[in-house]
Amino acid sequence: MRKALSSIVDHAYDRWDISRIQATTDLDNHASIGLLRSLGFIEEGIMRQWGTGKTHFTTFVFFP
Numbered sequence: 001m002r003k004a005l006s007s008i009v010d011h012a013y014d015r016w017d018i019s020r021i022q023a024t025t026d027l028d029n030h031a032s033i034g035l036l037r038s039l040g041f042i043e044e045g046i047m048r049q050w051g052t053g054k055t056h057f058t059t060f061v062f063f064p
Contacts, residue, residue, distance in 0.1 A: 023062040
């Protein structure tokens with residue numbers, strides 16, 4: 001997963017001339033948080049009780 005995501009991020013910056021990539025992950029998903037940090041993503045905030053539907057709310061970590 002790390003190699004694939006790293007390739008996508010590199011391609012996006014090199015070919016598409018973008019200036020920002022962001023990701024969200026569940027606060028308890030430590031593997032995803034570690035993966036994003038290892039790729040240079042920096043945690044910017046926590047979205048508490050963020051809605052994913054009319055009745056389901058969860059907490060996410062935001063990485064710009």
